[in-house]
Amino acid sequence: MHLPRNRSGLLIPSSEITPQSVYEGRRDWLRLMASGAAGAALASWAGRDALAQGSKLASVKSAVAGAMASDKPTSYADATSYNNFYEFGTDKSDPAQYARTLKPRPWSVSVEGEVGKPGVFDLDALLKLAPMEERIYRLRCVEGWSMVIPWIGYSLAELIKKVEPTSKAKFVEFTSLADRSQMPGVRSSVLDWPYVEGLRIDEAMHPLAMLVFGMYGEILPNQNGAPLRLAVPWKYGFKSAKSIVKIRFVEKQPVSSWTKAAQQEYGFYSNVNPNVEHPRWSQASERRIGDGAFAKKRPTLMFNGYEAQVASLYAGMDLRKNY
Numbered sequence: 001m002h003l004p005r006n007r008s009g010l011l012i013p014s015s016e017i018t019p020q021s022v023y024e025g026r027r028d029w030l031r032l033m034a035s036g037a038a039g040a041a042l043a044s045w046a047g048r049d050a051l052a053q054g055s056k057l058a059s060v061k062s063a064v065a066g067a068m069a070s071d072k073p074t075s076y077a078d079a080t081s082y083n084n085f086y087e088f089g090t091d092k093s094d095p096a097q098y099a100r101t102l103k104p105r106p107w108s109v110s111v112e113g114e115v116g117k118p119g120v121f122d123l124d125a126l127l128k129l130a131p132m133e134e135r136i137y138r139l140r141c142v143e144g145w146s147m148v149i150p151w152i153g154y155s156l157a158e159l160i161k162k163v164e165p166t167s168k169a170k171f172v173e174f175t176s177l178a179d180r181s182q183m184p185g186v187r188s189s190v191l192d193w194p195y196v197e198g199l200r201i202d203e204a205m206h207p208l209a210m211l212v213f214g215m216y217g218e219i220l221p222n223q224n225g226a227p228l229r230l231a232v233p234w235k236y237g238f239k240s241a242k243s244i245v246k247i248r249f250v251e252k253q254p255v256s257s258w259t260k261a262a263q264q265e266y267g268f269y270s271n272v273n274p275n276v277e278h279p280r281w282s283q284a285s286e287r288r289i290g291d292g293a294f295a296k297k298r299p300t301l302m303f304n305g306y307e308a309q310v311a312s313l314y315a316g317m318d319l320r321k322n323y
């Protein structure tokens with residue numbers, strides 16, 4: 001991903017653009033599901049039942065509503081065929097091609113470390129833990145491209161509150177699945193598996209930080225990190241770990257996989273910042289996937305456009321040092 005190769009992969013054929021009507025259809029379908037009316041038809045997959053019965057697709061809370069991206073969502077085709085998920089290979093097309101071997105069910109997430117109520121959460125329990133919301137967030141990859149994605153999920157804070165972090169819980173570490181039998185890319189040594197990411201506890205508690213189970217009105221496709229992933233919209237995309245199996249509350253700052261791979265390039269914070277360049281390229285602008293190969297790049301926004309919501313988390317910090 002963050003290797004300088006494969007730049008030609010940035011050219012996306014416009015034939016892949018999903019008509020808005022198809023996307024709207026998916027949304028209607030999810031709303032129906034949320035109302036419970038479509039429950040029987042969806043019985044083939046238990047997760048859909050849980051999503052339908054355990055929750056309503058709530059309108060977003062005010063803390064989040066003001067941060068919703070007004071830009072047109074990226075086409076479903078682009079969002080599901082141009083991916084970074086190194087467990088399935090390093091080319092943008094690899095996850096869509098190889099992630100069908102991922103088994104997102106049964107699935108559980110182990111919550112460990114500095115919490116009063118550690119435990120293993122089954123996926124069904126997580127689906128019912130809080131009301132599902134649809135939130136349109138920008139996703140900015142550190143490589144210089146971006147998308148706009150309608151996610152479905154709820155604030156990570158909902159889960160964190162339930163497990164009662166102790167006063168020693170200063171950071172949260174997220175670990176992705178690393179199973180060679182399901183993930184062909186794990187045989188490669190491009191990263192030190194499993195994929196690990198981390199957030200400071202106040203970042204993790206911020207209402208914008210989202211635990212995601214679906215997108216575009218559907219259950220999360222495997223290549224996008226099924227059955228659950230993070231969406232941390234003010235940070236570079238790699239902070240949003242996919243296919244999470246472990247959430248650990250710790251006192252010391254976790255070392256993320258990308259920091260391990262290249263410390264001078266990928267720091268712990270990795271907040272989107274047009275003023276701090278990556279050692280190998282500028283971060284001042286970005287290419288919106290779907291805009292076409294010859295479209296003008298868009299200026300990258302401070303904190304990816306979420307400055308009003310999150311800047312206070314970093315008051316007094318030197319964002320050049322804490323990149």
Ligand SMILES: Nc1nc2c(c(=O)[nH]1)N[C@H]1C(S)=C(S)[C@@H](COP(=O)(O)O)O[C@H]1N2
Binds near residue numbers: 087141239
């Ligand atoms: N486990 C895992 N999570 C991951 C990655 C990965 O390789 N493995 N790639 C990250 C990067 S670099 C980006 S930009 C986003 C891409 O998410 P998307 O494919 O859903 O757009 O996922 C992030 N989460």
Ligand SMILES: [Mo]
Binds near residue numbers: 141238
């Ligand atoms: Mo990325």
